[in-house]
Amino acid sequence: MPSELRSPRLAVLIDADNASAKIADGLFEEIAKIGEASVRRIYGDFSNPRSRSWADILSKHAIIPQQQFAYTTGKNASDITLVIDAMDLLHSGRFDGFCLVSSDSDFTRLAARIREHGVDVFGFGEQKTPESFRQACRRFVYTENLLAGTVSNKDAAAGPNSLQPPDAATPVIKKVITQMESEDGWVTLGEVGRQLANLASDFDPRTYGFRKLSDLVRKTNSFEIDQPKGGTTRIRVKPTAASPSPPRRRRSRKPAE
Numbered sequence: 518m519p520s521e522l523r524s525p526r527l528a529v530l531i532d533a534d535n536a537s538a539k540i541a542d543g544l545f546e547e548i549a550k551i552g553e554a555s556v557r558r559i560y561g562d563f564s565n566p567r568s569r570s571w572a573d574i575l576s577k578h579a580i581i582p583q584q585q586f587a588y589t590t591g592k593n594a595s596d597i598t599l600v601i602d603a604m605d606l607l608h609s610g611r612f613d614g615f616c617l618v619s620s621d622s623d624f625t626r627l628a629a630r631i632r633e634h635g636v637d638v639f640g641f642g643e644q645k646t647p648e649s650f651r652q653a654c655r656r657f658v659y660t661e662n663l664l665a666g667t668v669s670n671k672d673a674a675a676g677p678n679s680l681q682p683p684d685a686a687t688p689v690i691k692k693v694i695t696q697m698e699s700e701d702g703w704v705t706l707g708e709v710g711r712q713l714a715n716l717a718s719d720f721d722p723r724t725y726g727f728r729k730l731s732d733l734v735r736k737t738n739s740f741e742i743d744q745p746k747g748g749t750t751r752i753r754v755k756p757t758a759a760s761p762s763p764p765r766r767r768r769s770r771k772p773a774e
Contacts, residue, residue, distance in 0.1 A: 525552030525613035532619035533561025543663030628653035679726030
């Protein structure tokens with residue numbers, strides 16, 4: 518009897534000093550889309566008011582706290598402990614991916630080191646997270662998008678709390694379509710989504726107020742959409758209307774003398 522396929526096994530490591538407890542529900546819902554959160558650890562000084570809010574929800578999500586007292590000002594023992602644990606877990610060979618929850622660029626090298634071993638890294642942090650850390654991850658999710666009320670409903674209108682307007686996504690979508698080989702300009706929407714994830718690790722329709730890429734593309738009004746019933750959705754860049762050439766002025770002829 519064939520063994521049941523197992524979801525990717527993930528290690529979730531949370532930097533309590535750089536992540537709000539408000540994201541916990543949305544965070545683990547998002548992680549569940551990727552795989553199984555086998556290890557759930559959080560690092561911080563929970564005697565500090567900034568990290569204390571996590572203490573109230575640890576049991577709800579089965580998160581194991583790693584208490585690190587700040588004995589010396591300016592030294593972040595939590596970060597060091599998180600990195601040590603991450604390397605120990607990596608070398609155990611038991612995990613298919615790591616979820617690093619922080620907005621701190623100090624974890625850029627850790628993310629890169631894990632990926633060098635062929636293991637995926639999924640980052641979760643605020644929009645202010647430095648680009649170096651975002652791009653070091655296979656995929657990066659803004660934690661603002663994990664809060665309730667950040668995306669729109671079925672009317673396909675941009676959500677009131679979207680981080681960017683829909684038309685801000687147009688340049689990167691156009692860039693992906695241009696890079697894809699197509700004789701007539703039409704490309705499948707699914708392939709566009711995959712290429713977007715490769716080009717920009719932090720691309721997410723929710724950033725622009727939509728749950729689905731198709732709704733975002735439609736809202737930008739910059740693309741033509743071919744959506745046959747029961748077929749594959751395709752898009753292409755709307756052709757630029759050629760500006761009409763100015764009328765030619767006729768030269769007046771001089772009367773014959």
